[in-house]
Amino acid sequence: MGNHENILEAKDVTKRFGDVVANDQVNLSVRRGEIHGILGENGAGKSTLMNILYGLYTPTDGTVVFEGEARQFASPKDAVDAGIGMVHQHFMLVPSMSVLENIVLGERELPPGYEPTGIGVLDRLVGMLTRHRSAPRERVVELTDEYGLDIDPDRKVWELDIGEQQRVEILKALYRDVDLLILDEPTAVLTPNEAEQMFETIQSLVEEGLTVIFITHKLWEVEELADRVTVLRDGASVETVATDGVTQSELAELMVGKEVLLDLEKAPVDVGDPVLQAETLRVEDDRGIEALSGVDLTVNRGEIVGVAGVSGNGQRELSQSLFGFRPLLDGRIRIDGEDLTGEPPSGFMDAGVSYIPQDRHEYGAAPGLSVMDNACAKEFESDRFRRYGFLLDYPNMAEYTRDVVDRFDIRGVGDVEETPAGDLSGGNLQKLILGRELDRQPDLLVANQPTRGVDVGAIESIRNLVLERRASGTGVVLVSEDLDELFDLSDRIRVIYEGEFVFETTPAATTKTEVGMAMTTGAPGEQSQATAGAGVRAEDR
Incomplete structure (x- = not known):
């Protein structure tokens, strides 16, 4: 770990979405050159906080300090320009494009020999209409060698496995010269072998001078990888501890608020x-x-x-x-x-037969439909939710769904008839699917x-x-x-x-x-x- 100077601080950060408080006066300090874990249950506010740091959300209250300066990023571009990159849990890649094209997407370099006019609109237009690839390719190859991210710049993204796609997302951030890299659930979609490779990559990033924040809910990952960890619960920061002085059982209790x-x-x-x-x-x-x-x-x-x-x-x-x-x-x-x-x-x-699929978003749920529609999806044709044999019994469906939400501790649900299933955190959506399938006995x-x-x-x-x-x-x-x-x-x-x-x-x-x-x-x-x-x-x- 590097020196103890803080590269990032979040002071009393609060984020509200209507009546819902996603972050409640969160405090976070990240030291330069460390691997800092953000640990919490699904729906604890981890991703919301990181999206604030990355400029996707604006805090309702509180202050973000980066490199000693108070910042309020209006967009991810502002965050990247300041030196903060983020790799999201669900990758943001264009499958039909090559690795190189995905990495430089949104970046345009002026052609060789072109002298900038100083007229911003004209220079940007020239950049948009040209794509000079030799310099970006050399930079990408240089980055893959420097950080051990073995990837062919000319392969199409659709040809890559999940672990390789994640390396492309990391290269996108490194290509933009970030100093702080946020990884949101970096192993959630990886096999055990791919997860081990990811740990090696994170270690090499830090050895080369980056600071890394990684969001997780896996206790063993925090214990194995992080120098320190901040625990969030119900949108608030509970405690920041050094990982070499805490057990998995103690971390679990901090996360949940009770013995696990x-x-x-x-x-x-x-x-x-x-x-x-x-x-x-x-x-x-x-x-x-x-x-x-x-x-x-x-x-x-x-x-x-x-x-x-x-x-x-x-x-x-x-x-x-x-x-x-x-x-x-x-x-x-x-x-x-x-x-x-x-x-x-x-x-x-x-x-x-009940079935819980591997991909809860693609096969397990209809994210655009309500929690009630998803909870009752496999019973629409039965007499359970029918009146007069052909009308759906919406009051009965709503009552049943509220019972499932209570029994299976599904959090983040307002009105079961209005809340889209896609608004739930991954873990709570999984519990909704599990509740629906197990309740069929x-x-x-x-x-x-x-x-x-x-x-x-x-x-x-x-x-x-x-x-x-x-x-x-x-x-x-x-x-x-x-x-x-x-x-x-x-x-x-x-x-x-x-x-x-x-x-x-x-x-x-x-x-x-x-x-x-x-x-x-x-x-x-x-x-x-x-x-x-x-x-x-x-x-x-």
């Missing part, structure tokens, strides 16, 4: 008959390439089967096929003994990354809800890249690699290292091979 049980108690449950029997499933991905190659999967009542794998090995296609969302090339799916092969999602819903729950992008308080709630459904006899397919989650919740773990299950075990019979080995190579270690199948019903091995 980081270790779940999973009571034994009597396993019942098979609720899911999937046989020799063959499925293609969106490109027409085979993603599942003859997969078998049986899940019994009262059992959680965890599916582990590195992203892109067929998990998405598996979960979608088990809900009728993705057609089969071959194979059969039975729910409670009923053959549903070829049925649409409505057929699976009627058979008692399904026989089978297919959950793909159910706690991705969710804070520690909500994670505890979501995992306990899944365990409650298990105790009630629901069979669960849990697809997750979080090994802690798989080991905490699963009764059995199956590893998928290149579209095939390559290893099956139980949490008690293996280690995370061995499961990780199977995820990345397709072959477990010797100990895992010796213990594979321990505690597994013979017909399911």
Whole structure:
């Protein structure tokens, strides 16, 4: 860490949106050359505060001091010109353009030999109508070498994986010579391996002289990466502490305002008959390439089967096929003994299957519709919300939604009939989807990354809800890249690699290292091979 001079200070910063107070007299000081974590639950005001620092929002009250000078940025351009860059959780890239074009987008350089006239409008017009690429390309290559951000400037963004796209966003900021870089949930959409690469990148940025603020709700990230952390709760700053003097349990309590049980108690449950029997499933991905190659999967009542794998090995296609969302090339799916092969999602819903998709915005919710519309989306055709058989019963729908909001602790909801689901924070939207799916009391729950992008308080709630459904006899397919989650919740773990299950075990019979080995190579270690199948019903091995 560098010297202790503050590069940035937020003093009593308040931001109101109508009657909603998103930030309430927040105080923050960031030292030059440090990695400073911003920790808080979903909806705690983290992103709002960072958007103020980046010029997207204007504070209602309070002062921002950057490089010793009080500032009020009217736009992100003002912030960038001052030396503050930001990488948002949801990337702002143009897929059809190249890496280089995305990095220089909005920047225009005057052509060689052109002498500025001093007439601002004319010089800007010439810059807009020309694009001289040699100098930007050299600068981008220089930056990739300097910070170890290996990326081809000529590749199209749509060809890049998520981790590579994030590097492009960082290069966009570095290209503009920022001194302070804000990273909003930088690992929310990354695999564990990509997250480790991101940590290395952040360390190299600081070693080269940058100061980094990173927003997160993951306690282990703060412990591993940050020098200091500021905790926000309910829009207010609670405390700033050095990470080498605080435990994860203490940070969790600061975040939530109460003790958080980081270790779940999973009571034994009597396993019942098979609720899911999937046989020799063959499925293609969106490109027409085979993603599942003859997969078998049986899940019994009262059992959680965890599916582990590195992203892109067929998990998405598996979960979608088990809900009728993705057609089969071959194979059969039975729910409670009923053959549903070829049925649409409505057929699976009627058979008692609930589904939590990986992408809550694209597949799990209609962000432009109200919280009520989203909560009741799967019951519109049922008698539950109908009057006279054909009219929607809006008062009943609103009452039901308010009950779901209360029971599942969904925050940020005003009028359930008016608040768009897209206005909720990521974690609260996830709880809305989970509440809708679990309230149906399904026989089978297919959950793909159910706690991705969710804070520690909500994670505890979501995992306990899944365990409650298990105790009630629901069979669960849990697809997750979080090994802690798989080991905490699963009764059995199956590893998928290149579209095939390559290893099956139980949490008690293996280690995370061995499961990780199977995820990345397709072959477990010797100990895992010796213990594979321990505690597994013979017909399911």
